[in-house]
Amino acid sequence: MIIHILAGGPTDHHPDLALYEKEEVVWAAVDRGVYHLLQKGIGPYAAFGDYDSVTDDELQWMKQQTNLQIVPKEKNETDLELAINWAVSQNPKCIRIFGATGGRLDHALANVQMLVKGLQKPIDMQLIDHKNEITLKRAGTYSIAKSDAFPYVSFLPLTETVTGITLNGFKYPLLKKTIEWGSTLCISNELVEEKGTFSFATGILMVIRSTD
Template sequence: MIINIVAGGPETLLPDLNDYAGENVIWVGVDRGVFHLLQRNIKPLIAFGDFDSVTPEELSVIESQVKEMNRFKPEKDETDTELALDWALKQNPKSIQLFGGTGGRLDHLFANVQLLVDPLIKGNFTNIYLIDRHNHLTIKGPGHYTIEKKKAEKYISFVPVTLNITNLTLVGFKFPLTNRHISLGSTLCISNELIDDYGTFSFSEGILIMIRSHD
């Protein structure tokens, strides 16, 4: 099972959501993201939010089409997206894909990236992706990973989340590395590219953000 969460970020940054549909996919709407889904004839199983970003007319449409509404007061400790992600993690999915979580306010963007880091720190290794029209972001802990070359996502960057990344090794990349130590704040691993059909990266300590992008 894959859970797709659509938050209320700028609609212009949403990819074609139909590309992410399938038989074993559950859709979740967050605040204005619910309306984005309904506009694309995708009916979410469940919705979360205070719905302060939709008009009364739009809210009426949402309420008429979504059976399970989880409404919250604007004054709360968690963001609407965090509440939706917490629910999704409890369903034990194969992966979670978050859309509408980039662009607009930078505080929302940084909060959403942190939401991807938090489950890994707590020992939940569910694959969670933050996706928009130009970027595909995920979080990785220590290990050995294989990635495929994709024409649509030419650039691959690795950004440290923790103070140190130990023994980072990149194979099959334009700029390879072998057992390299990377510190928080380093830009060494920005805008790399695969030169082979497949490449690998590995490291023994720390947490990395991996971003696949195109211009």
């Protein structure tokens, strides 16, 4: 099972969702993301939110289109975290999150950090917008394919340090380097081969694939 979640971020930061519909997926949506998804003719399997970001008329229309789970405005989790917790509980192969960037910075940073929930299962979890695909990796060795849509690849430490990072098949290769918070050593690399590898010994690494 693959679960896609559309959050309520600005629509101009959405990628072309049609690019991610080639596989059979289960859609969930969050707050105003429910409205945007229904506008695209997609009915979410699950919908979460307090719906404080939609008008009364929009809310009534949404209720006519799908079954909404309305949660209190005052709570300990964001609406998106509730949706991610539900998605993780379904034990899918992959979770892709859209509409989670481009608005408030506090929410965007928290949304990136929530990718840790995928590592804990483990489940492949990605946060995707019109310019970036973001995922987290634990220590290990990984292959990565060249992509015309996302040609730039950056590696950032999510933990205080990431040790032993090695890059092969990249324009700027590395051999067993350590990167720390605040380092830009691994920003904006590119694959020069159709497939490359990256590996590291300790820590959690954020992998960001970006457009130009």
